[in-house]
Amino acid sequence: MKAGRRRPRVAVVIFPGSNCDRDTLAAVEATGGEAVPVWHQSRDLAGCGSVILPGGFSYGDYLRAGAMAAHSPVMAAVRRHAEAGRPVLGICNGFQMLLEIGLLPGAMLMNRTLRFICRDVHLRVERDDVPLLTYLRRGQVLRLPIAHKEGNWFAPPEVVREVESEGTVVLRYCTPGGGLDDGANPNGALNAIAGLVNSAGNVLGLMPHPERRVRGIVGGEDGTPLIRGLVEAA
């Protein structure tokens, strides 16, 4: 981005139980965007070009992750934004919300260990042909942390077939070398799916946390390309 130009505005929606909101705001700023916090009761997205639904426990998630958030006032604005073809990124709990409101297919089950898992995973990039993924290369392996109890992506067989035939899988859990192996799948997700995009290519959801990896001193910068892609698409 050239100096002097206005920074792209990115909305970060804050639910009462969001807990990755501050990290996400900081990551947007660190990658050249202007991060705009938007409260969950807002009915618009403050004129932002892109929107991020951050991780956390939106409304406590005592019912089902993301289920309550799907009915909050701001989600109508998020849906309009998505349907207008504008960029939307859902991270972890945000991905769960995108599934709940039907912007992405499938649902999240409890991890197959029935436990919360937080650790670094390797992810194979499956797509690089949409603007959001400009800074990634197909076949590249990223290392990012996951932190969730419900990240076991599930869908009926016909939906899984559709997702695979349309090629809307963006990230799969893999070995450090990029191989697919059940041992590299932390939560039991079908086809090792860790991230999906819609067929229009503007709505992206993923379980790992790119916003936690934009500085080398805290473990690497593998999250930067994903956040930067969203910022620059705003």
Added chain:
Amino acid sequence: MRWDAPGTVELAREQGLSEEEYGRILDSIGRTPNLTELGIFAALWSEHCSYKSSRVHLRKLPTSGRRVVQGPGENAGVVDLGGGWVTVFKMESHNHPSFIEPYQGAATGVGGILRDIFTMGARPIMLLDSLRFGSLDAPRMPHLVDGVVRGIGDYGNCVGVPTVGGEVDFHPSYNGNVLVNVMCVGVARADGLFFGRASGPGNSVVYLGSKTGRDGIHGATMASDVFDESASEKRPTVQVGDPFTEKLLIECCLELMGKGLVVGIQDMGAAGLTSSAFEMAARAGCGLTLDLSLVPARERGMTPYELMLSESQERMLLVAAPPDVPGVLEVCHRWGLDAVEVGSVTAEPEVVATFEGREAFRLPVAPLVDDAPRYERPWVRPAPAAAVTLPPLHNRDWGADLRALLASPAFADTRPVWQQYDQSVGASTVVGPGADAALLLLPGTSIGVAATTDCNALACGLDPFNGAAQAVAEAVRNLACVGAEPVGVTDCLNFGSPENPKVMGQFVAALEGMAEACRAFEVPVVSGNVSFYNETSGSAILPTPTVGMVGVVPEVRHRPRGTWREGEALYLLGAAEGELGGSRFLQLVLGLEAGPVPAVDYAAESRAAAVVRGLVRQGLAAAKDLSDGGLAVAAAEMSGGTVGAELALPEGVAPARALFGEWRGGFLVAVEPENEQALVRACEGSPVNRLGAVGGSRLKIALGGNVLLDEPVEELEGLRENGLKWLSES
């Protein structure tokens, strides 16, 4: 029994007060208390709230220093970090509730310590847990381990504070009484601190947070008693946690403070509304009026007794200037929290409560808080363990001994525990769990805040004085491994019944040892907690004075690592031999919990820690301190199970003492060959030995040409991985 029934000595005894204490109540208020007043006395005079058995000894701890902003007596201690930042930290036990109901007990332990930190105006940035369990084959023990871990995880994960460190250890003395000590570290601007003071007569008192229910009534009293076979009957005294509400409280309180709407604030922890009201009044030298009919209640028909003594979680008491009250309520309601003005601050130092239009109680503040009973309990100084005659220690299969140590739960890889905790939320974790100490960046800066928890209870059982001093020394070493200089200590002193002179003697000796070490290292104790009555059917736990230490790295430029790399040279800083008394080798290999635990050599420890700190800060070395299991275990851990090394021990050492000896205050350090000279120069004046180099796939340790052990590092790591693997499965 009605809440306003007149008190009697029998009722007093039922609530855990002695006959003498009941007499003292009558003297201090000059009349017979009603049942509610009696309950308030019983809660505030409980061991848990009053520190009545420990207070006379706690004075021995050093609590001041150039960095200390707030020492003991507030909700948490505060230490200056430089650059206008302070760190606020404390450790607290939740042992009794966790044994009765592990999931909720541990979860609410996390919730309670978080509130102690943000109530001071600090944002919590990390949690650490020091856990002690019994033998895994003891009744309920796997269930207790699993429940505690899930409870800690579900609470911390939801509120979004990373859990980045701590310890897990096992000993049969905890079979009937597990320990859950939780430490929280927060950060604040130096000019943004708040205190638990109800000052300014005429100011409003606001109740904030969850509604009050009938849970946890007399939890503080339960925690001030020993267990017997009927422990499970005490389940109703355990509270239930709601981490989502806690998260709302954190954000709401920090917003209220940031907007300047808060005069004083305190959470309702042990003894609930009672302790917050009386302690806030006592600190300010003021009084309060409360209208209990206004307190948000979860159930109908709750009495003043229940409202005052409930330990329902996620509640705060806040004092605000009357013109600010509408603003306070607006912010609270935006966060979806109950907030009600329930009273006001008065000049008269007494708390007066009304209920349904009539006076429920009227009690002077001083007798309940500052003038609560203090006991100089009888105690006998423990005799330190004597030397024992060991079997001949030569020509052993040292490789098998190392394997035996690593296969024990004490040395198990704790990954299955901490992978259930969110360690990286906050995006500031430079070094997370599984390392010697945690290191996080202060948000938005390059200042590093480090923390560790340490206690070798086995050593404390053999020699409480030296054992406690060694715990402080180990914490200093652990911080050095991530380049941090210690700035303050919080402690969690877990012991059996103080009414047993032997236990009281352990307490006094451990406290004196901790005090000596904190003075020698110039690290003041700024907060802490005492947990007595950790015994079941007359059998007490090992004395467990857990040390929580916080350190600072002025500028984090390199990421410290705990594993060595191919091609590095290995050095031993410190003595070439350790002592076997109280060592893991004696305990786990020879089956002896015996032997003397040496005193700490403060000068040598301080020098070695300073050297390591400097090397790590400059990114020149990876370091691991020699503690449990000695050099051999440290080497196995530094291999990470991937790269081996060949080490030659200095000539003339005794194999057992060189391989497995402890208490030597040393470090195993790995440096790139080009940095060897810098290391040797930095060590000038301290003992240092070059042991060998990293390479291959086996850990090979030789002495004078004889190979003592030669083991594949992958297999050694496999032994460690097996110990707690069951915890990561469904």
